[in-house]
Amino acid sequence: MTSKEKKELKNQIRMVAFDVDGTILPFSQLSFNPNIQKMFKDLEKNNIYSIISTAREFITIGNLLDQIPEANYFIGANGMFVYDLQAKEIIYEKPIKLQDLELLYKEIWGHSDLESLTVTDLDWCYHSPGINKNTWFLTPHHAKMKEINFSEIDSKHIHIITLGSYNEETTTRLEEFVKHAIRKYNLPLEINSKWHRGLFVTPKGVTKFTALSWLANYLGLDASKNLIAFGDSSNDYEMIKYSAYGVAVGCEDKYICQIAKDIADDVKQDGTYTKLKDLQII
Known part of the structure; x- marks a missing residue:
């Protein structure tokens, strides 16, 4: 230049x-x-x-x-x-609606390619059962993490859904399954982006x-x-x-x-x- x-x-x-x-x-x-x-x-x-x-x-x-x-x-x-x-x-x-989060969670939880799910509001990071919290990314935040309970989540401020997987191959399969779940329930959500071990889900257009x-x-x-x-x-x-x-x-x-x-x-x-x-x- x-x-x-x-x-x-x-x-x-x-x-x-x-x-x-x-x-x-x-x-x-x-x-x-x-x-x-x-x-x-x-x-x-x-x-x-x-x-x-x-x-x-x-x-x-x-x-x-x-x-x-x-x-x-x-x-x-x-x-x-x-x-x-x-x-x-x-x-x-542009928050996620609580009912959309619940529908997606119920549809994908237990899928063999899904290792973990986290979602946050203003005060807490809610996680699926059995998640490995001892990673470099999550370890500093243990005090603000709790197992997911839909009745406790602040429905006005539900932010990004993070889906963890095991490797690039399982992430690709998980991506297709999540897309299918979104279409099945006509959810106003989409896969925002992905990396080699997971996906980010946000409202459409975000x-x-x-x-x-x-x-x-x-x-x-x-x-x-x-x-x-x-x-x-x-x-x-x-x-x-x-x-x-x-x-x-x-x-x-x-x-x-x-x-x-x-x-x-x-x-x-x-x-x-x-x-x-x-x-x-x-």
């Missing part, structure tokens, strides 16, 4: 969105690196909105947001809500980019003109493809790299920080 192009991009960008795991936080790491924390400070100094855009929700985000107090917005559950971090309030939300687009409009901006988005996996696809400047972090997912306008260094090398420096955004 030429100096002139960098200057034009800098004048255009007013929002920067980041996925978390594999993008600004190495997998299994519990705290942000110093350069990542500095990145949010630098964005604030330059009057650019910074947005966390992740599959994590109010439970599994843990204390990560406390480490970056300069961040402006938290888009969680792959786009199901937007939380204003400064005002400390939800300003946009993606990180739909939430980012809403937020941009809310701020008087346009995500297709004023947003840089950083991500590394399938749930980042739309925001990388449709934002003004989509950046793949590392190249673990070749599909994401193919649609990105740029590629940043690996998360362990603080790729988002060095790319924003290179682009002269910070």
Whole structure:
């Protein structure tokens, strides 16, 4: 990119969105690196909105947001809500209906390819019986986890359904079974994205980019003109493809790299920080 192009991009960008795991936080790491924390400070100094855009929700985000107090917005559950971090309030939300969650659970629980199910509200992560909670991702959140009980779930704030499986082959079979269950009951849900050991289920039409687009409009901006988005996996696809400047972090997912306008260094090398420096955004 030429100096002139960098200057034009800098004048255009007013929002920067980041996925978390594999993008600004190495997998299994519990705290942000110093350069990542500095990145949010630098964005604030330059009057650019910074947005966390992740599959994590109010439970599994843990204390990560406390480490970056300069961040402006938290888009969680792959786009199901937007939380204003400064005002400390939800300003946009597309929750799952309790009856839809119950129908899906009853239809798929016990399937041989389903290892686990979790779903969250504002206060708890509810899980299927017998789940392995001793993983790098869930271990920090044991105090906020309980076995699923539909009568206890806050029906106004049901967020992302996460279905765990055993490997890529079982995940593919589970995906087809879940799609069949959704069609069978005509549920307003869909598989939002997947990885090699599981699926995310959200209301239809929910993606990180739909939430980012809403937020941009809310701020008087346009995500297709004023947003840089950083991500590394399938749930980042739309925001990388449709934002003004989509950046793949590392190249673990070749599909994401193919649609990105740029590629940043690996998360362990603080790729988002060095790319924003290179682009002269910070």
